Amino acid sequence: MNDDTIGLxxxxxxxxxxxxxxxxxxxxxxxxxxxxxxxTFQGNSLTAGELDLFVHVDYSxxxxxxxxxxxxxxxxxxxxxxxxxxxxxxxxxxxDLKPGDSGEGDFCFSIVNNPAYLWMCGDLTANDENxxxxxxxxxxxxxxxxxxxxxxxxxxxxxxxxxxxAEIVSGSLRDVMLALRAGVPLYGDGDPSAPVANRPAFxxxxxxxxxDAPNVAEQCVCFDWIVPTSVGNEIQSDSVEFDFxxxxxxxxxxxxxxxxxxxxxxxxxxxxxPGVDRDGDEQGxxxxxxxxxxxxxxxxTVVQVELDxxxxxxxxxxxxxxxxxxxxxxxxxxxxxxxxxxxxxPNDDFRFGFGSATSGARSGGIANSTSGASGDGGYIRRNxxxxxxxxxxxxxxxxxxxxxxxxxxxxxxxxxxxDWTSGLPALSSVPTQFVVKEVFASDGGEGVASPNSxxxxxxxxxxxxxxxxxxxx
Numbered sequence: 001m002n003d004d005t006i007g008l009x010x011x012x013x014x015x016x017x018x019x020x021x022x023x024x025x026x027x028x029x030x031x032x033x034x035x036x037x038x039x040t041f042q043g044n045s046l047t048a049g050e051l052d053l054f055v056h057v058d059y060s061x062x063x064x065x066x067x068x069x070x071x072x073x074x075x076x077x078x079x080x081x082x083x084x085x086x087x088x089x090x091x092x093x094x095x096d097l098k099p100g101d102s103g104e105g106d107f108c109f110s111i112v113n114n115p116a117y118l119w120m121c122g123d124l125t126a127n128d129e130n131x132x133x134x135x136x137x138x139x140x141x142x143x144x145x146x147x148x149x150x151x152x153x154x155x156x157x158x159x160x161x162x163x164x165x166a167e168i169v170s171g172s173l174r175d176v177m178l179a180l181r182a183g184v185p186l187y188g189d190g191d192p193s194a195p196v197a198n199r200p201a202f203x204x205x206x207x208x209x210x211x212d213a214p215n216v217a218e219q220c221v222c223f224d225w226i227v228p229t230s231v232g233n234e235i236q237s238d239s240v241e242f243d244f245x246x247x248x249x250x251x252x253x254x255x256x257x258x259x260x261x262x263x264x265x266x267x268x269x270x271x272x273x274p275g276v277d278r279d280g281d282e283q284g285x286x287x288x289x290x291x292x293x294x295x296x297x298x299x300x301t302v303v304q305v306e307l308d309x310x311x312x313x314x315x316x317x318x319x320x321x322x323x324x325x326x327x328x329x330x331x332x333x334x335x336x337x338x339x340x341x342x343x344x345x346p347n348d349d350f351r352f353g354f355g356s357a358t359s360g361a362r363s364g365g366i367a368n369s370t371s372g373a374s375g376d377g378g379y380i381r382r383n384x385x386x387x388x389x390x391x392x393x394x395x396x397x398x399x400x401x402x403x404x405x406x407x408x409x410x411x412x413x414x415x416x417x418x419d420w421t422s423g424l425p426a427l428s429s430v431p432t433q434f435v436v437k438e439v440f441a442s443d444g445g446e447g448v449a450s451p452n453s454x455x456x457x458x459x460x461x462x463x464x465x466x467x468x469x470x471x472x473x
Contacts, residue, residue: 122180378405
């Protein structure tokens with residue numbers, strides 16, 4: 001092989017190597033000409049903050065000459081412990097309950113070191129009959145305990161000096177505990193009229209006690225109960241048990257919409273599509289799902305329906321709010337249960353809804369009401385056959401123990417709570433499975449699902465979700 005075979009002569013290779021050596025030497029000489037200095041940032045540390053919730057409790061009850069009770073001064077709950085030390089969970093037990101008895105509890109909050117959003121959760125854990133004596137047998141026509149329906153409860157905002165503020169929820173103990181089962185967001189300013197997202201938080205404190213007195217947030221929550229004197233023998237020997245829970249979550253980097261009271265298993269949405277026309281080109285500019293419905297499983301089912309006001313034309317669009325016809329609108333969840341023909345046509349065994357007073361099912365429920373139901377509210381449309389509307393009857397939520405329908409102050413969130421064990425209309429046994437066939441919302445004629453000259457510039461919006469598939473009770 002000669003030197004020309006690879007195109008590089010021996011002379012050229014030696015010259016090249018020599019050039020590399022010169023370059024290296026030049027670099028070595030150059031480093032001695034740079035100035036240099038070093039500054040050190042030492043002793044750095046990052047410490048996580050704290051969020052510790054204390055609930056200060058002031059409870060009393062009045063049972064006339066039989067008994068009076070009041071919690072000791074300075075009672076508070078740190079986790080599940082009374083007084084911040086070793087002890088039993090705080091438990092109030094009332095015996096020998098009679099018509100006319102009443103009680104009141106004030107819960108005030110110290111959230112140490114961090115402002116936080118608060119939720120109030122609850123659960124009715126027992127509502128027992130405990131046998132039937134002769135007087136009760138003559139007046140009680142229902143199976144199961146009656147005390148949860150007889151006790152009247154009001155949960156409201158209050159201050160540490162006892163001044164009452166806005167009502168949070170009221171009704172029978174069963175209704176109130178259903179509402180708390182679904183979760184109730186609390187407002188740091190005591191005004192529940194604002195949306196849940198980014199609502200006023202509860203301020204933080206540096207320590208829960210100052211000079212042995214509680215250092216609490218401005219707003220407390222009051223729980224008042226009474227057994228009306230109109231209640232008769234139907235409650236004899238009956239008993240109830242229930243739980244309260246308060247949940248705090250930091251407000252920083254958070255909008256407060258996370259609901260800690262319910263574990264949702266299934267999410268249903270409408271197909272994404274165009275909403276309002278903002279730029280006048282007759283094309284919808286807002287995109288997304290008009291309806292998002294979250295469903296929980298279990299013997300008490302919660303359906304939380306969120307409407308996207310921006311899709312519809314609300315929010316900052318200036319193009320109108322849901323519902324555009326406030327006199328005739330509905331939000332409804334269509335259920336098929338396996339103890340009433342899972343999969344049978346027309347498979348809408350129950351329609352649980354909220355509507356205006358003049359909407360069909362709500363007005364029908366009011367017309368059938370035995371409690372004097374009126375105004376906007378919840379309803380159950382029950383289908384007991386395959387003949388369409390001819391086999392349906394309507395019941396107002398006020399006349400259906402075990403069902404609660406709640407509309408948020410901004411009318412964009414609707415919550416349905418269904419206790420399958422409570423004896424819903426024409427339900428012979430508790431289902432073990434159900435299917436949510438659809439969730440939909442209608443604004444009473446303005447045309448959510450199709451554009452027209454009167455619907456504030458909205459493009460067509462899908463207003464019906466997909467089905468859930470089988471969900472176990």
